[in-house]
Each structure stands twice: as structure tokens, then as C-alpha cells.
Amino acid sequence: MQTKTSLKILGWKSNNLRCPDHSVSFRKGEDNDSHRISLLQMPNGTGKTTLWKLLRTALSGDKTELQDDGIIEFKRKGSDDDFGSFDVSLLFNGAMLSIEIYFDFDSCTVDFWTTYSKGKGRVQGFHPPVEAMRFLNNSFAKFFIFDGELASNFLRKDSRKTREVIDVISQLGDLNNINKLLDTYFENCIDNCGVSTLQGFNRRKSAYQEVKDTLDQRKKELEKLESDEKSAEDSLDELTTRADEYIQTQKGIRERIEGLEKHLRNLDAEYKDSENRALNIIIQPDALSKHFAKRITKFCESLDRLKLPENVAREFFIELQEENNCICGRPMDKEAKNEIKKQETRLLGSEIITVLNQLKSSKLPPEIQIFEDKNQELKEILGKMKENDVARRDCSTEIEMQKNSIDDEDYVALIDKKRNLEIRIDDISTAIDKYRATTDSAKNVKSTYSIQVLEKELNKRSKEYLKSKEAQIFQVKSQLTKKLLENAYQEAQRTICSQITEDTNVRIEQVMPYNSIRIAGIENYLHLEGQKGSSEGEKLSIAYAFLTSLFHGCGYYLPFIVDSPANPIDLEKRGKIAELVPKLAEQFVTFIISSERGGFLEALEKNESDIQYLTLFRNNIPSIVEKAKHAKSYQETENGMLVEDKSFFWEFQMQKEEE
């Protein structure tokens, strides 16, 4: 079952401070329950302001107010003791909690001591349980330890107190705090990434994408090239195999051709030999025919007789040129001489003369057997030559036929194709080298082919991009949470303010039924409807109505401590305020002076039966002290008296207070 967080003030004890030493208890009976309303009547000059500050310090843990005033100022006048203390007893969620302010006037220092029944005993410092820290702090405490100044601030346009108190009590402030802290968290995250702008992110993203696209493109291109290279190599292998196979199949033909050609060469050699032998026979015609031999012999005898040609010939031509007339009868002129000389050279240098000389010197075979042998030999040679010629033609024909059987055109085409493929593979390999290179002199990414270079660049840009992407993600998250929480804050604030306005107006109407003052709305302050100003009493009435409405909606049972709750309020309106007071909180503690009682106490008593009447005063007026000693309950210290008695409370009046 859910229970509201509850805080009650059970009392306090003051020692050696400016207010009279006293120990006040708001307990009701023996248990830890407190009175619903405790009225602490203190005449002016009793140290009410001091007590107020001590209370606010003890319940906020903030000693600034004490230090600002000067620690020594809190020391009881005339005291020789260097120490003082103020100890507030609280009941928090059913457990005892004590906050003690300890003054060292010698060193002018002040310290807190905390005792919590569920804690570690008495410890130095301000250490209430964490659950109580929500309202036992400087921001919150001032709203339940309430003074008239705050009431005015709720209505001042230049004050943010209204918004502040709503934020603190409704947890809107926590929501706002979460928003700010998340903003800081994401800002730090973005700072750690080193990039904060959308432009920076887009620039890095484009730079990364450019390399990535180029790298993907290059990888595809390389894959295609490698595929082409493999395909070309496979084709080359196939062509090489085909060429080898082709060469293998053509080997027999070629060997056959070579054999035929060798045979042909042998036939040619034999033919040539036969031819030479035949010619050697033919150049001796006298050996082939006796008729021809006789005629040659006769011719040679004639030459001998004429002493021709070598011995006579030259003298003949020389002598002829010296004659007056040629042997033909023509005069031997210069032209005839030149002609003879010319013919002499031709005739004497010709083969005819040589042949003639050889004929003259040769000895012709005289026997018929020789002619028959030579003829037979020549016939055999010529017959062999004829056979050889047929064999040579047949061999040539065979060689031609064998050559024709080779399909040279296909083979050349095959070799051409192979050569083209080799060139293509070289080209592809050169291209692939660019992709596989470890360096690249290209001036920009798009012109770069080296995959290694592109991968390095991608890695570099990827890191930058991822950082900027991460930063951008944080940016978007930050914007998103900011929108979420700001929107939620505005919506919640609008709803809460609207409800508080409505509730407050209902309460204002109860307090001031004949007054037209109403709240038009809540901005940073309470915006009054058509109202330019209001009296102090009206301000306080509105503030009570507002705070009552505000506290009504929160999840705490807190005491409400008010200084002079009705002092500035017109007498006729005090009753209405008194009607409102019991609704303000579970426990209402107020500091009051005797002049406030009128119009307030009567109405209060009508609306609440559980009222505690306390009067604290300095014991320097004997008549009052004497009277106090007849009260229902009292305690007297060295410099003051605390009386708990309704009648005494009602009747208490001091001259000093009236002043």
C-alpha cells in the first residue's frame, strides 16, 4: 500500500542563544503524534526572528543565513558560555530525526549534528535520510517555513517564486532538471566525437560515400578484369592445346614431305651426275660416230696444212694490213685496216679458235668398238636420266600433294588468335596491376585505382564518418529527448497550473466571498484577474489559498510553519483565513503576537479543536512570571518562560509588544 511521506515537528530546544533558553514540544500526549495546530505566542523582542532563522536553517541544512548575520550575533547577551545550540526534533515517516545546530562562539563557527533513529546514531553534519532531503533543503524549506515576504513575491511580476514553488513541489523542476542533465550528457557525448554540426556530418558522410562508391566500383572492375583475364588465359590454354595438337597431327605429313624432298634432292643429284656424264660423252662426237670422226680428222689435217689457226693467223692479219689491197681486191684504206684489226681480235680470241686448236691437238679413236661402247653408255645414261626425270616429277607431285593436305589458313588464324589473346592478357594484367598497386599517384579519389590505397582512405574516412555519425546520432537523440521533455514539461505545467488556479480561486472565494479578487492564471507569478494591486491582507489570503491548493496535490504530509499568519489581514477577513489554516497542512505551527488573536483565534477554534497554546517570553517582568506560574503547564529557564495554557495565551499582553 502506498503511503504519503510524512514529516512532523515534535519540538525544539534552544540553549544560550538570543532567544530565551527553552524546550518546546508539539507532541500530543505521550506518543509521537503532534497537535494539528500549535500557536506559539512570542512578544516582540523575545527573539522571534532569531528563532525563525534557526528553524529555517535546521530544516534546510543551509547555514548561510547564520553566517551572513555573523555567528556571534546569535549568542545570548551577557552569556560567558562560548557554546550554544538549537536542536529540532522531527518525526519522519514514523522515525525520530534530530537536527542540531551547534554554535562555537569562540571560533565563530557553526556545525550540524544529525541523529536518526534508523541511522548510525549522532553524526556530525546535516545528514537526514535521503528520502527527507527532497524537502529538507533550501529550495523547498522556505515554502513550508513561510513568511509574509514570500506571499508578496507570489504576486510580483518580476518574481519567479510562484513558478519556483510549483516546480519544486510538483516535481516539474525534477523533470526540467532531467532535461538539462540529458542535454549536458549528450553535449559531452558529442564533444567526445569531435564533430558537432550537421554540415560536418554531411561532409564526412559524402567523403566516406565517395570513397566507398569508388572502392566498390574498383572492386567490381577488378573482379571483371580478373574474370576476363582468367577467361582469356583459359582461351589461351585452349588455343595452345589446339595448336600443340595441330602441330602433333601435322608432324607425319611434314616428315613425309621432308623425306620426299630428300629423295627429290637425291634424284636431282643423280640426274645432274647423269647429265654430266652424258655431256662428257657428247662433247666427244668423234667417239660416237666413225663418220663424224673421219670428217673431223680431215678438217684437222686441213688446218695443219694451212698452219691454222695459231701459228699463221696473226701474221696473216698483220701482213694483210700492210698490203695495198685486201685479198678481196678492195683498197687497204684506214677503215679496212681498222676492220681487219677488229676482226683479228674477235677471231683470234673466240672459242672457235680454241676448239679448232683442241681439235688439231686431239687424237681421235680409230677403233669401231669405241664408238659402240660410247653409244651404249650414252644410251644407258640417257635412259637412266629419263627414268630419273619421271621419278623426279612423281616426287614433286607427291610433295605438292602432301603440302596441299596441310590446312595452313586455320593454323595461321589459330596462331593469330593466340597472339591477340596474349596481347589482351598483357593489357588486362597491366590494368590489374593498377588495381593491385600499393600506391597511386591520382590526385583525387575518383581517379584512384589502387584498391589498397582506397581501402586505407576508406578506413580513415570511415572513422571520421562513424565519429560524425555517432555525434549526429547523439545530436538527434538530444533533440528528441529535449522535445519530449520540454513538451511534457509545458503540458504538465499547463495542466498543474490550471488545476491549482481553479482550486486556489475556490479557496479565495471562501476566504474573501465579497471580494472579486481571483487568479486569472499562473505565469511566473500569480496573475490576478483585472486587478492592478492588492492589499497585504489580500496578498496573504491569496498566498494561503495558493499554497493550500498546491500542497493539496503533492504527495507529502509536511508541517506548515507561518510567522504572523493574520497580522496584515483586516480583522473581518481573519476569520476566513483561520478557516483556511487547518486545511493548509497536517501540522500547522505559527508564531503569533497578541494583536493577531482578534478575529483569528475565534474562527480557528471554531474550525479546529486540536489547538496547542504556547507562550514564550523573557522572564523579566515579575507580575507575568508570577501569573505564568499559575498556568496549567510551564517551564522556566534562566532567561525565559514557556507556558502551555489556553487562558494564559488569551490573556497574555506585554507593554513592549504593543510598542
Add this chain to the structure above:
Amino acid sequence: MSNQGKYFNIIEKSIKDSAKKYDIEKNTVDIIIAWLEFAYDNPSAFDPSVVQTRASLIDDSISISDVELDS
């Protein structure tokens, strides 16, 4: 557990409504509300270590698509 009163309920509803408006995941909303609930009676709710933990949880609970990133 404490009863945090009607203001807390109003704030909780506003966060949920706002989350619907901006299409924010329930998990994120739950973490924020839990933080707020924790802050109700824990002043340490805004201590640096707690903030870091809670903010990280919120951070992790939000997923941003590339489309959102480019928009």
C-alpha cells in the same frame, strides 16, 4: 513506495502523451519516469554517477534510423 500525488500523475501522463507525439519508444519513457520517481525521495538522483547511469540508459533506449539521421 511513496504516493507521489496527482502532480506526478499529471507529469507522467504528459511524458507519455509527448512520447506518442514524437514517436518515442515506451522503454525510453519508462526509464525517464523511473528516474523521476527515484528523484522524488532521493536527492542523489542527480548525483553525477546516477546521472551518467540513467542518461546512458536513456541514450541506449533510443534507436535512431538512418532516415531520421538524414532528416
